Amino acid sequence: MAATSRAHERTLTDRVDGGCVIATDQLIIEPRVGLARPLVAVIAVRLFHHRHLRLRRRFGTP
Secondary structure (H helix, E strand, O other): OOEEEEEEEEEEEEOOOOOEEEEEEEEEEEEOOHHHHHHHHHHHHHHHHHHHHHHHHHHOOO
């Protein structure tokens, strides 16, 4: 994905039972072409949603 800048921050919070929960995923992408912004946003949301579903299946839900 061609972008002038990208930043990804993930904050993890410990659970009482010793596991961890993904509390926050923040993604900032500045596409090179401004018209691509809506498409990049849709792709990013779907990608992270899919990834979080896979993580929940693998490690369980809180």
